[in-house]
Amino acid sequence: MKRINIDSTRLWHTIMEMAKIGATPKGGVKRLALTETDKAARDLFCFWAESDGFEYEWDSVGNIFVTLQGKSKNLPPVLIGSHLDTQPTGGKFDGIYGVMAGYEVIKTIKEQGIKPSRPITVVNWTNEEGVRFTPAMAGSGVFSGVYTEEEIYNSTDNNGMTFKNELEKIGYRGHRKSVDYEAEVYIEPHIEQGPILESENYKIGIVKGVQGQLSLDVSVTGFESHSGSTPMNMRKDALVSSSKMCLALNRMATEQFPGSVATVGKMIVHPGARNTVPGKTYFTIDIRHPRKDILFEMESKIKQHFQNIADETGTKVEIRKAWFTPPVIFNSICAETLRKSAEFLGYNFMEMVSGAGHDACMVNNKVPGCMVFVPCEKGISHNELENASPEDLATGANVLLYSVMDFAI
Numbered sequence: 316m317k318r319i320n321i322d323s324t325r326l327w328h329t330i331m332e333m334a335k336i337g338a339t340p341k342g343g344v345k346r347l348a349l350t351e352t353d354k355a356a357r358d359l360f361c362f363w364a365e366s367d368g369f370e371y372e373w374d375s376v377g378n379i380f381v382t383l384q385g386k387s388k389n390l391p392p393v394l395i396g397s398h399l400d401t402q403p404t405g406g407k408f409d410g411i412y413g414v415m416a417g418y419e420v421i422k423t424i425k426e427q428g429i430k431p432s433r434p435i436t437v438v439n440w441t442n443e444e445g446v447r448f449t450p451a452m453a454g455s456g457v458f459s460g461v462y463t464e465e466e467i468y469n470s471t472d473n474n475g476m477t478f479k480n481e482l483e484k485i486g487y488r489g490h491r492k493s494v495d496y497e498a499e500v501y502i503e504p505h506i507e508q509g510p511i512l513e514s515e516n517y518k519i520g521i522v523k524g525v526q527g528q529l530s531l532d533v534s535v536t537g538f539e540s541h542s543g544s545t546p547m548n549m550r551k552d553a554l555v556s557s558s559k560m561c562l563a564l565n566r567m568a569t570e571q572f573p574g575s576v577a578t579v580g581k582m583i584v585h586p587g588a589r590n591t592v593p594g595k596t597y598f599t600i601d602i603r604h605p606r607k608d609i610l611f612e613m614e615s616k617i618k619q620h621f622q623n624i625a626d627e628t629g630t631k632v633e634i635r636k637a638w639f640t641p642p643v644i645f646n647s648i649c650a651e652t653l654r655k656s657a658e659f660l661g662y663n664f665m666e667m668v669s670g671a672g673h674d675a676c677m678v679n680n681k682v683p684g685c686m687v688f689v690p691c692e693k694g695i696s697h698n699e700l701e702n703a704s705p706e707d708l709a710t711g712a713n714v715l716l717y718s719v720m721d722f723a724i
């Protein structure tokens with residue numbers, strides 16, 4: 316078989332062109348969903364599709380589909396994609412890479428004069444980041460039947476603007492219902508957003524699944540008293556108690572549950588006065604692991620440990636589950652196809668579990684799905700400094716090319 320390659324210079328160029336839309340002074344991108352900058356990125360994507368002679372359309376929640384037609388129009392397409400929206404201080408690659416790599420793949424197949432047996436479609440999912448409108452992964456969630464169109468339409472931003480109005484305002488509310496779209500298989504290329512591939516010297520990550528997430532709300536009640544006249548042994552300091560809990564959580568994840576991560580990302584201290592012993596705190600816990608049973612075991616250990624700490628410090632603790640997202644296991648045939656492609660092309664790869672959530676988690680509920688990761692510099696993402704090398708991006712796109720051909724030729 317004659318080896319074909321995607322055009323790595325062109326792929327890099329399209330990513331850099333997209334990065335100009337909403338570019339920030341520090342070299343990142345700010346392109347929140349359904350804003351004028353999001354519209355500009357969508358317009359550019361559709362302009363390219365039009366110029367290159369592809370069919371394109373958008374559905375009822377603004378997901379854009381760009382299609383290279385196959386011999387049979389009626390077969391469900393091989394779907395590739397990700398998202399063009401970003402975090403407020405986001406980078407050039409998170410999401411954008413998946414859409415542009417997909418686009419480069421259909422351009423390459425077309426240029427080679429190869430007519431696929433079924434359509435190959437590149438998708439830009441609406442509002443993956445969930446910054447301006449919640450929930451995250453909204454477009455892929457509606458496509459997959461996880462969220463209803465109404466739920467997403469009614470979501471409002473901080474200024475009370477609804478998703479539906481903002482979608483209409485930028486001209487991307489399509490007629491056809493998102494949930495009515497079909498696909499044979501879904502592949503999402505993405506930068507890793509973590510340091511493992513780079514530090515272990517692998518070019519490709521074959522993503523077997525995405526770890527589960529359990530989120531807890533904790534409130535600790537002590538007793539407010541004067542910071543000058545309350546002796547140390549007579550205090551019920553909610554913050555001291557909470558601090559011990561944070562350390563216990565950190566130790567637990569580090570020492571007792573290998574492969575888990577645990578974070579306290581937010582804490583509010585009441586009354587928050589310099590000269591009052593804190594009487595109350597509220598904080599969040601985010602724990603993640605690829606296995607559901609481990610997450611539940613961690614939850615019960617947390618409850619036990621925290622109760623002991625509360626007893627020792629004379630405080631009261633209440634723990635409430637905020638949400639639980641079960642781990643995702645991607646389709647094994649799809650992952651196997653990625654693995655075979657990487658092997659054929661001679662790239663070293665590792666199988667891994669994604670630490671972050673992606674559109675593929677939603678899509679996998681409806682269509683057999685999988686993901687391919689490429690390294691990003693120092694694992695930095697959700698940051699304006701996010702960076703990846705043109706060679707690594709091309710490597711991932713070539714694995715994508717061969718996998719897509721496997722399903723569509």
Ligand SMILES: [Zn+2]
Pocket residue numbers: 398409410443505673
């Ligand atoms: Zn992303």
